[in-house]
Amino acid sequence: MEDALADYLDEFTRRDWQTLDPDDVDDPVRVAVVGLGWFAREWALPGIARSAFTEATVVTDVDADAVETVAVEHDVRGVTPDELRSGAVADEYDAVYVATPNATHLVYVRAAAEQGKAILCEKPLEATVDRARELVAACRDADVPLMVGYRMQTDPAVRRLRDLLEAGFAGDVVHVHATMSQTMLGELGSDHDQWRLDPDLSGGCALMDIGVYPLNTTRFVLGSDPVRVSGRTRTEHEAFAGVDEHATFRLEYPGGVDAMCTVSQNAQHASRLEVTGTDARLILDPAFYEREDRGFAVVREGTRVDVDFDQVHQIEEEFAYFGHQLLAEEPFYPDGDHALGDMRVLDALYESAEMGRAVALGDDA
Structure with missing residues (x-):
């Protein structure tokens, strides 16, 4: 059985979606991180940094202390949620990663879509089906790419x-x-x-x-x-x-x-x-x-x-895929x-x- 498996599992960790050489990427996708809970701090921000195709440039959260701390730790711009939604610093990011409570996804995704930014939104999309439909429609109407954070799909x-x-x-x-x-x-x-x-x-x-x-x-x-x-x-x-x-x-x-x-x-x-x-x-x-x-x-x-x-860093793989697909101008599956x-x-x-x-x-x- 080992020989038969080898035909399918050769180069187990290969990125079958990757066409760009990371060494050729001079301008990675700049990401604004919205929501600085434990997952964003301990996993998303390190994953963004590990990926050759992305870099974090802006962070925000309703907790001003968390914004200040994370901004210093990661050498990024910290802003208030109102500043991010208003587009006051929109020239400092290309994409927005939304990692807030489910029922607040829509407001941030809609704002990012209106700014013409690509979006990576955590799962589930929203707290209800109706709000999820509004979220998808906001991205479709603004003609901006939307990926949803199913990290298992890039593992x-x-x-x-x-x-x-x-x-x-x-x-x-x-x-x-x-x-x-x-x-x-x-x-x-x-x-x-x-x-x-x-x-x-x-x-x-x-x-x-x-x-x-x-x-x-x-x-x-x-x-x-x-x-x-x-x-x-x-x-x-x-x-x-x-x-x-x-x-x-x-x-x-x-x-x-x-x-x-x-x-x-x-x-x-x-x-x-x-x-x-x-x-x-x-x-x-x-x-x-x-x-x-x-x-x-x-x-x-x-x-x-x-x-x-x-083993791979799951969140690095997810953000690498997100940034790669944007730079390669290819669609997302999830x-x-x-x-x-x-x-x-x-x-x-x-x-x-x-x-x-x-x-x-x-x-x-």
């Missing part, structure tokens, strides 16, 4: 898994199992990201915040969209009152392929994706968290092979229309959980 481990599926290495896909869980209030710290517990800001918690990972990654590796979904949510602790603490959901894909997914904001840390076909099983474990190395295994004909590969598919599925899952029945999705989901 080599995920791309190689998709390559194997497309090549038929696993045979016909039969089912998918995925799980993602964390003790949110412990792993992220009690003072971090409490907006996730506010349904008006987040639109939900377990499904909206981490359910989107197995949902979107499954869509990506299968190259297909679910046609019917069912979901169940559960909340047990007072800290999660008003939002979903745990969720279980089923995604039915064309051909009867089912993806069974479980997510939790208050359970033992876990992160796994397993695709089972008629000929092989493909396993990512760990799978989804940026702060842990990915594992890649193939089980075929009774033999398991754990692939040893050089664009606004693609992200709207997730929003419609998430909305249907909440509907299913409330009504206690499966929900069919239209052709555009």
Whole structure:
């Protein structure tokens, strides 16, 4: 099996999307970072700096102290949210990265679109489907490129898994199992990201915040969209009152392929994706968290092979792709229309959980 795998997994971390030589890039894409929570500080800003195709030049946040601190640490221009939305320093950036609470994405994306800037918006697109549609429409009307932050899609481990599926290495896909869980209030710290517990800001918690990972990654590796979904949510602790603490959901894909997914904001840390076909099983474990190395295994004909590969900085890969596609004048795959598919599925899952029945999705989901 090792010889057969080598045909597909040679140069495991290759960037199959890259056509530009990083050494030839004299003017990387200048990025304004909106929202300076732990993820932007610890992962996005380092990822932007590591990428040869991007550089951070402006930062903003509602927390003035955070802006001042980050501006000094990264030698960038710190501005207020009003200054950024007004376009007062628009000549200092080419693109805007939005990493604020879900329900505030629209206001920043709309402002960036009106300034004619390219946009990378974190997932999920917004707190509701309607606001997500407005966001995509604002970019379309302004004719500006919109990419959505599905970092799994630029991770080599995920791309190689998709390559194997497309090549038929696993045979016909039969089912998918995925799980993602964390003790949110412990792993992220009690003072971090409490907006996730506010349904008006987040639109939900377990499904909206981490359910989107197995949902979107499954869509990506299968190259297909679910046609019917069912979901169940559960909340047990007072800290999660008003939002979903745990969720279980089923995604039915064309051909009867089912993806069974479980997510939790208050359970033992876990992160796994397993695709089972008629000929092989493909396993990512760990799978989804940026702060842990990915594992890649193939089980075929009774033999398991754990692939040893050089790990990459997930966020560097994401921003490298973003900057590269802009400089090469090439489109993004995870664009606004693609992200709207997730929003419609998430909305249907909440509907299913409330009504206690499966929900069919239209052709555009």
